Amino acid sequence: MDPALFERASEHEWRIKPFGKMRVPGVIFASEALLREMDTKVYEQVANVAMLPGIVGASFAMPDAHWGYGFPIGGIAAFDIDEGGVVSAGGVGFDISCGVRTLLTGLRAEDINTVKERLAESLFRAIPAGMGSTGAIRLDAVEMDMMLKGGARWAVERGFGNESDLARIEEGGCMKGADPTQVSDQAKKRQRNEMGTLGSGNHYLEIQQVADVYAPQIATTFGVNKGDIVVSIHCGSRGLGHQIGTEFLKRMVIAAPGHGIELPDRELACAPIQSKLGKEYLGAMRAAINCALANRQILTHLTREVFEQILPQAKLPLLYDVSHNTCKVEDHNVNGRTKKLYVHRKGATRAFGPGHPDLPKELRDAGQPVLIGGSMGTSSYILAGTKRGMQVAFGSACHGAGRAMSRHQALRSWSGRKVVDDLAGHGILIRSPSMRGVAEEAPGAYKDVGAVVDAADQAGLARKVARVVPLICIKG
């Protein structure tokens, strides 16, 4: 879009002065090149979010922002309960707590080169991926509710992973305030066969190698060295989260007039935080966060089992687990005062800076690991939260590359088989149940994640620590 629509506050900060019903400014963090590539819909959506009741500071968008639903994907907005703030099912989205976790392995490329094919095949067999795939775990009603309350902590108690994993997950692996009674029977039924499944679309499990280290001291704290093999998992709350999003979106659209809320776009469906519906949504949404955390924890366990078989010398400790689509209550500094805010991140990563009390002690000086997934076959990045990010964007950063072209266009441009063969030629093994899915997710269909990460780094939202490249990708 046209940079002339904005006031350029700094090299990477583009402001929309409040107009019409906007309560606060809009701010997009991006390089000029990224801003020019963005759809004008991002501008409209950032402005629409700025109209919601009780919004604080500004309506933000990250360097990877693109046209989403109501909120832009890559959108951040914080709401104050004292100012009549709202919670928005649209602002969290369908795939509640979709996120990325990275496991360290202590292995080097030479350790896996001879078993690479076997590792790819074993992971592909062990990790249920793609539409219609089912997990091996069935939860009865009581166990389902315990999972929804306990998250990754529940999973660890059931033998999926270690107690030490929990400190490396946001919220210590267990989102407080989850209320399984607000999760419908339909949502629970939709999850019945989906515990420990990867899903489809842009979800993946990758074996990666650290290609570059940019901030050696932080990398050392993170346990990341050039040449290391790591494992990254990208997936979310599966059918349960999708169903909760669907149901509450409808309820909030219908209830909005009764709450005196005029929605600039129905997809911005929201309810006052203190309303009955707002509280019910928060209870259900937090349960879905726990479902996502439990799901990634189970997938971690399945991954460790495969490594145990093939590379038993490797332990796979968790570096960190981040969530992308959430609303969380956090303390932030607003005009010199600490306020409790309901921070919505839609396709954006929490990026707490150094010294934040919610970070595990051993990471506190470095800042939160911010894990940025690339697309299949391209680099991913590890960043660290910064003090500046805390000040200018409620401790948030980008989340990924963002699509450059639609699925339809991608399908016309590539054949899945050729994408797999080409990547194999570059030493990247792709395993997927769907060649059409691979075509739709072809690397060329995504923007350059490097440019997005550079912009986040240069805007001071998060600091670049390392770049990793894929060796094996299990694609849903």
Next chain:
Amino acid sequence: MTTAARWEHFSHQADVGVRGIGSMLEEAFEQAAMALTAVIADPSEVAPGEMIELLCEAPDAELLLVDWLNKLIYEMATRNMLFGRFAVHLDGTRLAAQVWGEALEPARHHPAVEVKGATYTALKVEQQPDGSWLAQCVVDV
């Protein structure tokens, strides 16, 4: 003059839009459902072996379209089925449908992606100047 019923996809940057067009509103809803199946797999590969009945209700036609598509998404997920034939009956803000399909077989249907939900983005249910009906929205994949 009757409009030939048809479906199509339209572009959304991150996801995909489904659009149904027909000479009657019911037909547009049926075609939108066909477009939904086509996001996942080739609808002509889905055998109409099993029939199920669905009911939806929503305050207006647009919300009803989203509800209808979400109902199908839910049934696909929980029954592990794909649907390839649809008969919709509308009565004001209520929808009753018969849908035909079969169990999903990944090896045969090659599902590209699962759909998470139908959204209110680019949501439109309207009669076109030529008298035909259009029903569309973006679905999240």
